[in-house]
Amino acid sequence: MTVAVRAESLKKSFNAGNPALDDVSLSVRHGEVLAVMGPSGSGKSTLIRTFNGLESIDSGSLEVIGIPLDSNHDDRQIRRIRRRVGMVFQQFNLFPHLTILQNITLAPIQVKKIPKLQAEDRAHALLDQMGIADQAQKFPAQLSGGQQQRVAIARALAMDPELMLFDEPTSALDPERVKEVLDAMRKLAADGMTMVVVTHELGFAREVADRVLFMDGGRVVELTDAEEFFTQAKEERSQRFLSQMHY
Amino acid sequence: MQGCFSVVLLGLIAWALWSTGFWLVQRADWSVVSGNLPLFAVGGYPEALRWRPILWLGLLLLLTFFTLAQPLLLRRGMGLNGTILSWSWLLMMPLGLWLLAGGGVLDPVPSRLWGGLVLTLLLTVFSGVIALPLGVLLALGRCSELTTARQLSKIYIDGMRAVPLIAVLFFGQLLLPLFLPVQIEISRVLRAVVAFGLFAAAYVAEDVRGGLQAVPSTQSEAAAALGLGPWQIQRLVILPQALRIAVPALTNQAVGLLQNTSLMAILGLVELLGISQSLLANPTYIGRHLEVYVWVAALYWLLCTAMALMARQFERQDTSQPIAETRS
Numbered sequence: 355m356t357v358a359v360r361a362e363s364l365k366k367s368f369n370a371g372n373p374a375l376d377d378v379s380l381s382v383r384h385g386e387v388l389a390v391m392g393p394s395g396s397g398k399s400t401l402i403r404t405f406n407g408l409e410s411i412d413s414g415s416l417e418v419i420g421i422p423l424d425s426n427h428d429d430r431q432i433r434r435i436r437r438r439v440g441m442v443f444q445q446f447n448l449f450p451h452l453t454i455l456q457n458i459t460l461a462p463i464q465v466k467k468i469p470k471l472q473a474e475d476r477a478h479a480l481l482d483q484m485g486i487a488d489q490a491q492k493f494p495a496q497l498s499g500g501q502q503q504r505v506a507i508a509r510a511l512a513m514d515p516e517l518m519l520f521d522e523p524t525s526a527l528d529p530e531r532v533k534e535v536l537d538a539m540r541k542l543a544a545d546g547m548t549m550v551v552v553t554h555e556l557g558f559a560r561e562v563a564d565r566v567l568f569m570d571g572g573r574v575v576e577l578t579d580a581e582e583f584f585t586q587a588k589e590e591r592s593q594r595f596l597s598q599m600h601y
Numbered sequence: 602m603q604g605c606f607s608v609v610l611l612g613l614i615a616w617a618l619w620s621t622g623f624w625l626v627q628r629a630d631w632s633v634v635s636g637n638l639p640l641f642a643v644g645g646y647p648e649a650l651r652w653r654p655i656l657w658l659g660l661l662l663l664l665t666f667f668t669l670a671q672p673l674l675l676r677r678g679m680g681l682n683g684t685i686l687s688w689s690w691l692l693m694m695p696l697g698l699w700l701l702a703g704g705g706v707l708d709p710v711p712s713r714l715w716g717g718l719v720l721t722l723l724l725t726v727f728s729g730v731i732a733l734p735l736g737v738l739l740a741l742g743r744c745s746e747l748t749t750a751r752q753l754s755k756i757y758i759d760g761m762r763a764v765p766l767i768a769v770l771f772f773g774q775l776l777l778p779l780f781l782p783v784q785i786e787i788s789r790v791l792r793a794v795v796a797f798g799l800f801a802a803a804y805v806a807e808d809v810r811g812g813l814q815a816v817p818s819t820q821s822e823a824a825a826a827l828g829l830g831p832w833q834i835q836r837l838v839i840l841p842q843a844l845r846i847a848v849p850a851l852t853n854q855a856v857g858l859l860q861n862t863s864l865m866a867i868l869g870l871v872e873l874l875g876i877s878q879s880l881l882a883n884p885t886y887i888g889r890h891l892e893v894y895v896w897v898a899a900l901y902w903l904l905c906t907a908m909a910l911m912a913r914q915f916e917r918q919d920t921s922q923p924i925a926e927t928r929s
Contacts, residue, residue: 406826437828447823451841460837461827513827 357417358382358517358548359405364414366400366572374400375411376572382517382550387543389563389580390552393595397572398552402519405550406439407432419516437465440510444522446502448494448509454481455490458509466513473512480508484538500531504538511542518542520551556599560584568592625895633889634896637880641900644716644871650708653700654719660696661722664689665907669914683918694726712790716871718900724794724862724872729855731798736805737844741835743806744813754806761803767864769800774868793865801858808850812843852912856905863901873897 359382366375374397382388390398403409405418410427417423418435448457458477462468468476481487484504486497494502503523510518520539524532536558543549543562553559559566559580566583568576568591576589587593634641643654667674668686701719703709715723742754761769773796774789781787787795816839824834844851866875877893880886886893 408822408826433828433830436826439826441823441826443819443823443826445819447819449820449823449838449842451845461829464833464837465828509827 356384358384358386358419359550360415360417361404362415364401364404364416365412366404366409367412373572375404378414378569378572378574380567380574380577382548384516384548385546386565387547387549387551387563388565388567389559390550390567390569391554391559391595392569392575395571396569398569399521400572401569402521402550402552405517405519406436406441408441437513438515439517439519440513440515441519442503442506442510442521442523444525446494446499446506446526448502448505450494453491453493454486454497454505457494457505458512461509462512477508477512480511481505483541484508485534498531499527500534503527503531503535507535507538507542517548517550520549520553522552522554524553524555554599556584556596568595570595629892629895630889631892631896633880633886633892640717640876640880641873641896642717643719644876645714646716646719647710647714650703650710653703653707653710654715657693657697657700658719658722661693664693665911668911669907671914694730697723697726712788715790717876718873720790720870720872721859721862722904724790724797724865724870725855725859727794728797728801728858728862731795732801732805732854732858733851735798735802737809737840739802739806740809740813740843741840743810758803758806761800762807764800766800766861767867769796770864770868772796789868789870793868793870797858797862801854804854804857805851808847808854809843811850812845812847813839815846816842848912848916852909855912856908859904859908860901873900 359380361381362379364375364378365373367373376397378397378401380388390402392398400409404411404416404423407423407427411423411425413425415422415424419438421431421435423431423435448454449460452460455474455477458480459470459473462473462476463470478487478490481490484507486501486504489497489501489505494505497505507523523539524535527535532555536555539549539551539558540562551559551563563580566576566578566580567574568583568587568589570591575591576583576587578588583592584596587596639651639655642658643651646654664686668690671683671686697719699705699707701710701715701723702712739754739758742750743758745751745754770793773792777792777796778787820838820842821834824838829837862872863874865872866878869875871879874897877897881890881893
């Protein structure tokens with residue numbers, strides 16, 4: 355099986371303080387769903403942000419969808435990766451001045467040079483898939499948080515990515531809106547999309563993820579099979595985290 | 602005590618209103634205005650060709666009317682398409698220049714004969730046309746990661762802001778020709794427009810920078826994550842938002858620009874204020890200062906109000922921010 359992400363001893367620290375990433379090694383297989391969990395400040399977000407070059411690494415070696423990314427932070431390599439790796443943010447980050455349709459077609463038209471009509475057809479199909487087909491002409495501010503996040507997923511999917519990164523996609527949502535976003539992600543996983551998901555949703559991780567990466571203090575504590583992680587976590591730190599989350 | 606004060610204050614206001622009204626209707630002699638309307642409108646433009654600038658003024662008036670009446674007309678299903686309206690405004694610029702300067706089928710008219718309201722509008726519009734793109738570039742430079750671009754923009758902006766407008770205008774009118782080779786002769790109007798534009802650009806740049814900084818950095822992150830390049834991010838994602846945020850401040854600049862064109866009267870251009878002064882120099886109109894200045898002030902007020910109203914309407918139309926509707 356081919357590998358979507360291969361990371362070896364990644365190191366990164368923000369202005370000489372505590373390391374955000376300390377000797378992190380992992381690989382993500384094609385078609386796999388990897389859940390990244392851990393307390394806040396453990397380096398989860400920093401880790402997946404290095405995968406598409408939003409954060410640079412200080413040392414170590416990183417290869418995303420076959421493209422190497424080192425500490426030189428080569429802009430051209432990074433753009434090649436970003437074209438093929440989608441990202442969904444905690445705060446949705448839709449473009450408020452564009453309609454939903456324009457939000458989704460912007461990158462396909464501008465980056466992939468797809469004809470406008472074709473890009474719009476695809477956008478409508480994606481909105482339909484996300485269950486918000488009737489919202490195409492609205493502006494982001496007119497949508498609920500859950501709808502906005504589903505638009506953000508559609509926007510990333512419009513580039514036909516080989517890998518999707520999710521950075522706490524449900525943390526900024528009303529509890530009632532969490533399910534609609536998780537359902538969309540579930541469907542995506544069922545279709546075989548390779549996904550790396552930073553999340554605090556234990557149920558979702560257990561049900562959808564193949565493996566769990568548990569981090570603390572910038573280090574990998576545990577990287578195991580999802581079912582195993584939730585039933586019999588090996589490390590004391592993971593057990594403590596899980597028991598905290600349950601109550 | 603308070604009652605007494607109110608009565609006195611009301612009395613004073615009533616007296617002021619009454620005496621102003623009395624002066625406006627009874628004492629003032631408006632023949633100086635009504636007899637010279639074409640002069641106020643177009644200055645010393647050749648009489649036979651006056652229809653050209655007047656046609657332009659008429660079109661501008663019509664367009665302003667349609668723009669301001671747009672919400673009302675839309676409600677009755679008679680409104681013009683917003684895109685058509687924007688393009689008409691853009692078209693007005695080259696059209697005005699062509700009608701005024703001539704060329705092609707129209708006889709050329711040298712710019713020293715331009716004047717009056719038309720010249721005021723022309724100076725405002727074209728210095729704005731220089732100031733806006735230059736200001737945006739300077740703002741981008743100032744927020745850029747490139748040290749050279751940032752330093753150059755900073756020096757330009759700080760330098761321009763540290764010099765009074767009148768000094769920049771004098772520089773443009775008197776000193777610039779000395780530096781240029783003798784063969785190159787630039788008209789006074791062009792020199793004024795360039796000086797105005799360069800000056801206003803520094804202020805526009807700061808307004809736009811405020812807009813740029815108000816757009817959260819997560820916006821450029823999201824755009825970058827989609828594979829857009831640095832210029833595409835600025836052009837498609839950041840600038841459209843930044844300019845919208847800067848609209849109130851930019852309206853401020855536009856109104857200021859219009860009023861500052863009156864400084865050109867000192868340098869001998871016969872725009873609205875200049876033509877008024879040369880009119881007052883005519884012995885026939887001795888002692889008619891007040892009438893002329895009240896009339897000119899009213900014209901400036903009208904122009905600035907129209908501009909402010911149109912800007913407010915533009916802000917209100919911005920459907921991407923539903924909050925704005927309730928606030929303005």
